Amino acid sequence: MKFAVRSRSAHGLAGVQGPARVHRRTANVQGRFRAGDVAVLDHVDMDRETAQALIDAGVVAVVNASPMISGRYANLGPERLVEAGIVVADSAGPEVFDRVKDGTPLRIDGGAVHAGDTLVATARALTDEVVRDEMGKARSGLxxxxxxxxxxxxxxxxxxxxxxxxxxxxxxxxxxxxxxxxxxxxxxxxxxxxxxxxxxxxxxxxxxxxxxxxxxxxxxxxxxxxxxxxxxxxxxxxxxxxxxxxxxxxxxxxxxxxxxxxxxxxxxxxxxxxxxxxxxxxxxxxxxxxxxxxxxxxxxxxxxxxxxxxxxxxxxxxxxxxxxxxxxxxxxxxxxxxxxxYDGAVRPRHLAGALVAGVLALVAAVSVTPVGQQWVDELAPRVTSATSHLIDNVEGMLP
Known part of the structure; x- marks a missing residue:
């Protein structure tokens, strides 16, 4: 995820900078923006899906001609943009499209949108505080x-x-x-x-x-x-x-x-x-x-x-x-x-586990019967002998 950072232009002016990508319609923003772009849009009540597409594209700022939160709905897009660190300036007015052409280098400092030394729009800087306040008002009208x-x-x-x-x-x-x-x-x-x-x-x-x-x-x-x-x-x-x-x-x-x-x-x-x-x-x-x-x-x-x-x-x-x-x-x-x-269909490892559990249960059951006890008595010396022989071989291999 790309987070916007404040920088300074060659003239020492503060603000986030990038080439303008102008798209009035935002029904689908996939593939329309690149990392470092400034998205210039006209989207009332931006939804989270559109906001996430802008974030994924790597835009550094969004200039919106209309209000991001009109108060009609508690829409989730502006909150998502601000959380991602993208600079957002909304309510810039429809005239921004007459003053900004696609590819124009823009600088956004707060709510001021500049093209070079020219102020092309005065917008509202959408901060965490503004979003929280506007979202609270929108929820009250639900x-x-x-x-x-x-x-x-x-x-x-x-x-x-x-x-x-x-x-x-x-x-x-x-x-x-x-x-x-x-x-x-x-x-x-x-x-x-x-x-x-x-x-x-x-x-x-x-x-x-x-x-x-x-x-x-x-x-x-x-x-x-x-x-x-x-x-x-x-x-x-x-x-x-x-x-x-x-x-x-x-x-x-x-x-x-x-x-x-x-x-x-x-x-x-x-x-x-x-x-x-x-x-x-x-x-x-x-x-x-x-x-x-x-x-x-x-x-x-x-x-x-x-x-x-x-x-x-x-x-x-x-x-x-x-x-x-x-x-x-x-x-x-x-x-x-x-x-x-849904945890999936029965797999071979599931059958193997059930088989091992069944064999162990069978051995435990047989071991408590007279016949099973006799088998244990006969096998115990052999197991002890084999274990001792293995230990002697290991010790002989040690320096």
């Missing part, structure tokens, strides 16, 4: 957000009643799922550790692997082959074409009533894309697909279970996530919990 969430859940249930209750609209895939365990992988903070934790389960149970968006690339990089890839058609988070071609099924989420043009980009790449018309999030659509095809067990990798993470990650899809979890019920297991529940 009750009103939950009321809104209840209304959204009702609307989502009305729209997706047939899908949630009867599985209507789920595409017919070539991969056989019925009666088999399924692993649904979502790329998020800490998901690699979860994937490593279920490695024995994947190796021994050979589940169907369903990858969501760019998790397909990451699964291939980890040595796995996704059977099904579920993506959003109009998204910047698509896996590589090579990985999509290797999957047996590619399911594309589209709006209800969308024309055939929604899947044409995939067809031009030689990929047979199956339409899935739903307003559910990509992650939830993958879970509903596995459930509708009668998976025996669904293991979720990279999914979020706590209330803070739940509200932080996909605010626009809260109703979808909540109702999908209710639909799946006990069929869904979090990957973080699986290692505590």
């Amino acid at each position: 009750a009103s957000q939950l009321e809104s969430f209840t209304h959204n859940s009702t609307e989502f249930l009305r729209r997706e009643e047939a899908l949630l209750l009867h599985g209507n609209g789920v595409p017919a895939i070539a991969t056989e799922i019925a009666g088999r365990p399924v692993v649904v992988a979502v790329r998020s903070h800490g998901w690699e550790e979860e994937l490593r934790g279920i490695k024995p389960f994947v190796r021994e149970q050979r589940p169907v692997l369903i990858a969501v968006d760019r998790a397909a690339d990451a699964l291939v990089g980890a040595g796995h082959k996704p059977d099904v890839v579920v993506v959003t058609g109009a998204s910047d988070d698509l896996p590589s074409a090579a990985v999509l071609r290797k999957a047996r099924d590619v399911v594309v989420l589209v709006e209800r009533g969308a024309s055939r043009t929604a899947t044409e980009p995939f067809e031009r790449l030689g990929i047979r894309a199956l339409r899935f018309e739903t307003t559910a999030t990509t992650e939830d659509a993958a879970l509903l697909l596995a459930s509708a095809r009668e998976a025996s067990l669904i293991v979720g990798v990279g999914m979020h279970a706590t209330l803070e993470e739940f509200l932080d990650r996909r605010r626009s899809g809260l109703a979808s996530t909540f109702l999908t979890r209710l639909k799946l019920g006990p069929d869904l297991v979090d990957a973080a919990a699986l290692p505590r529940l």
